[in-house]
Amino acid sequence: MSIIIKDLNKIYPNGKHALKNINLEIPAGMFGLLGPNGAGKSTMIRILAALNEPTSGSVNMYGYDLLKERKQARSVIGYLPQDFRFFAQYKTYEFLDYAARLSGMNNSGKRREAVEKMLHSVGLYDVRDRYANKMSGGMKRRLGIAQALIHDPKVIIVDEPTTGLDPEERIRFRNLLSQAGGQNVTIILSTHIVGDISSSCNKMTLLNQGELTFIGSPDQIISQAKGKVWRAVVAESEFQEINEKFPVITTVPVPKGWELQIVSDEKPHELAEPYEPNLEHAYVYFLENNLKLWTNG
Ligand SMILES: Nc1ncnc2c1ncn2[C@@H]1O[C@H](COP(=O)(O)OP(=O)(O)OP(=O)(O)O)[C@@H](O)[C@H]1O
Ligand SMILES: [Mg+2]
Known part of the structure; x- marks a missing residue:
């Protein structure tokens, strides 16, 4: 494993427990850190980039102890912050x-x-x-990527990479990153945008309220949402009630009312049919149910 994180906790001086007992092994390749606003992504990223210290726990990065061998560890890290400035x-x-x-x-x-x-x-x-x-x-x-890659780092850490980019730039950015990842290079991509993960990462974790709730491949998390996603066409008059009761992922107006994709354990509407889940559905399913699932993947 390229990076081994053990029992990591971060409690800010104001008492906010932003990372709770994080245990995670990150292999070489593209790794996705997915989570909603305030989940603790930047906190974790800044610790991994050796810019912030955890309250407790350890991180081993390509053989270096991130806390005891900061300088050596830094020499193998390239970091693109969320608010890159120059x-x-x-x-x-x-x-x-x-x-x-x-x-x-x-x-x-x-x-x-x-x-x-x-x-x-x-x-x-x-x-x-x-x-x-x-x-x-x-x-x-x-330019942000360039400054992160200039010294040929082993670990490339990118926080919210595609915020504010148009679709074309987004694709270009992704391609640049995946080209940068040569053999034995680890790229950590932190994002709240599901699409950033699905197209590029073979392994990912889900961070929610400071806790890891899933570790595995995008396919594994998607398979957990099988049977929990539904498609239904509902009348205008029914929409409100369903929307209050269930997480509705997409709504498309159709002649008879609305076509909805709904995440739910039970059938949400008499006319609902099972629908093939994608990563976005799985993400919502995990967040809504506050599920905890550990895989060895
Ligand atoms: N310096 C700080 N002092 C106190 N609390 C903080 C500090 N930095 C972050 N937090 C809190 O810790 C939690 C995690 O914040 P963090 O910025 O790591 O989340 P995030 O997942 O990166 O969110 P976003 O998607 O909005 O960037 C939040 O509740 C935040 O308010
Ligand atoms: Mg952040």
Whole structure:
């Protein structure tokens, strides 16, 4: 395992218990950390990025103890924060050079080479002389990835990567990331957007109110929602009642009223038919039922 997290707790000074006894093993490859707002994703990510310390517990990262060998651990970590910012006075290539220096690349020749190569691979070479604050949202994101990858990290940690990106940039971002993940590289993707996970991760965990409620593959969590998802066409007049009683995932207006997808243990409507669950259904099912399920997957 690339990363082994044991009995991790984070209690903020105000008493907020943001992570509760987290035990998790993360293999190489793309790993998804999925959870709603306030679940504790950023708290966990900042601990894994060695920017914040847990209240108790341990993290082993590629053989380094994250708490006792912080400096060595940091040298294998690349981090793209949720609110990635940079200094407006830097041009794109200057900023990357600065990031490379920060992550311990001391040889200026090697650094220049790495910066040049990175500018090409994220498609920012043509704007290398542009000030970073004059770039589009998508370009800034790519610069964010570039600074996280510049020192060839073993662990790439990305917090809410696609927030604010249009669909095209979103796909480009995902592809960039998956290309970056060479052999034996671990990419941790924290998100509340289900679509970010399903298309790219083979293993994932679900974090809810500071607790891990699922660990396994997207397919495994989806199979847990089998028989719990329904499709029904209901009349306008019935909609309100159903919507109050059950989690309704999608609503599509049809001539007779509404076509709904509903997550429920029991049949929610006499005309409801079973529906094949997807990751979004499974996510809602787990959150609604506060389910706890451990798999070894
Ligand atoms: N510095 C802090 N001091 C006290 N409480 C905090 C602090 N940072 C976060 N919290 C609280 O801890 C909980 C988890 O927050 P965190 O930011 O880790 O969640 P998140 O899953 O990243 O949410 P989001 O999807 O909104 O980014 C929340 O209840 C939050 O209010
Ligand atoms: Mg967050």
